[in-house]
Amino acid sequence: MLRNFSSLLTNRNTLIILLNRNFTSLEVSTALRPFYFAVHPDLFGKYPRERARNESSLQQLSSILEKIQKSKFVPPVSLSFYVKDKAKKTGKFRFINIHLQGNDIRTTLCTILQSCDLPTDYVDRIIPLPSTDNPNTNFKFRYKNEVDFTKVNQNHPIYAHIKMQMDMKRAQELLRLKNYLQKNALEALKKSRKGDIHREEVKRLQEIITNELQVEDLRWDCSWNEEHRKGCLLSFMSLVNQHPRIKYVLKGRVLIFSSFFTGVSLDGHIMLYSGEVRNNWLDFLKNIDRYDEALKRIPAFENSLSHVLRKIKIGRRKFMPKIVAGQYEQNLRQITTSLSDYIGLKHFPDEWPTSLENFEIVVETEAGPLMVSPTGQFIVPATIPGSLLVNFITTNLEEASKKNCGL
Incomplete structure (x- = not known):
């Protein structure tokens, strides 16, 4: 039997091909990126109820996706989210329920995206739907986690072997669980x-x-x-x-x-x-007075960075990595120095507006990301060179502006 697929006859004329192609974690994250941007908790900073709902549902979704990728059984479940209605620009939210059923990762991703009216082009490129042009074909395609073995031909000799393996595995798991509970119940209670x-x-x-x-x-x-x-x-x-x-x-x-x-x-x-x-x-x-003094100096360093970067707002993410005041002061000083060195050699690009006061930048640790947040913030690590920061802002000005307008 070949490594990449297995087969099981359901009757004399039809052969089911079990496809084992799975999405990697990176592919799942990429496929759901538009969805994450649509329901990201940072979009609901002023609405704690909606924010809490999305945070809870995202945690459940992460657990579900992990189980599906590990070929574990996932019972039918409904997840609810709030999505900002950017099309109507009313500032109101749209409440959606996503019903997930089955263990096929492709179907799950498509269901999530389609529930928010988002395209599934990326998913289709990774695993396209099998062609159904010929209705008389003797082959039926199923993805590994999608197969329901209760509907196969139980009289086929291959099925007897598969069923025996499944029964043995189930019995071993039940026995292992029973023995574990009996052995550890008193200790757990204690x-x-x-x-x-x-x-x-x-x-x-x-x-x-x-x-x-x-x-x-x-x-x-x-x-x-x-x-x-x-x-x-x-x-x-x-x-x-x-x-x-x-x-x-x-x-x-x-x-x-x-x-x-x-x-x-x-x-x-x-x-x-x-x-x-x-x-x-x-x-x-x-020596806490010395640490408190560093905290008091931070507004001055933020104003200095804002002045160098055309009056851009200096923001902080609510869930940004933990950092002490002294380290944050050093981060602000470092990125301000890099930009000052850049300005000493070059000018800001001509396509930049005369003022960046409508934009916001968040300075994080050296291990921080370089990205535009769902709310339009420029999130940058403190160690980024001035030239790279200017290029990043230039490339993403339009995207940040659109996300700002959509709030």
Whole structure:
């Protein structure tokens, strides 16, 4: 039997060809790019209900696509989205329901795109529909995940072998699951009850820190379990008891235990890396005035970049990667210097408008993307050379303008 397809006779005259061609993750992302732009949560910044709906549905869709690509069974499901009605330019939303049924990735992608009145040309180029010009053909094409084995000819000798393999696999999976549950049920129950104790203790410690230190709020931005959170809070309380002066630093501030860094966020919140030693926390809290000063300087650096780039607005994405104020200040300084060096040698292109005040740029870390967001923002990494940034803006001015007008 050939590697790229297998066959199964359903009657004397018809042969089903099972095509195993699958989309890669990159092809799926490319095919759905117009859809993502149409429902992107950033488009609904002023509408929290619609934004939350789209975020939740996008997470479900991502899980569904992953299962389909791994040839796992996916039950029928309906996903709902809000789409901005750009055609009528009314600023209102269109509510759509997308019904997904079956495990064929091609059909799934086409259903998603067609539900939003988007073209499926890219999908058709990757896997075109089999030709049906000859109604008398003895061949029927099906994609691997699309085949319903309940409708095949069960009297065919090939089917007996396939059914036996399927039954054996199903029995093995059920036995494996049953044995796993029997083996781990008591341990899971024990850990769950233990987790309840830790959760209560974490809640109690958070209330103590919030009340005694007059912290405005205490948040978690890390994936630690309750036991680790408890240890983190106890370590922090021990630090405060040994160094009472830092209480005044925390008063009226938002305290966040982070999985990224220790520092002051762009929102002015105190971030403590949950995996760091206490001495590092102490050094940071003792010198927090220096970090706060960096936060105060940021508007001046943003104004400087705006001045160099023809009064362009300096924006920030709500869900941009976490960064401390000092690092963001360095990023702004770096990209402003690159543009100043460019202007010292060349002029901005003639096709640029005299002012870019209707456009917005977002400066991210050196690993950040170079793209135009669904809302028309120029999103650029801090390390981009001045010449490349100017070329990027020149190439995408029209696209950014259209997306701005569509909001």
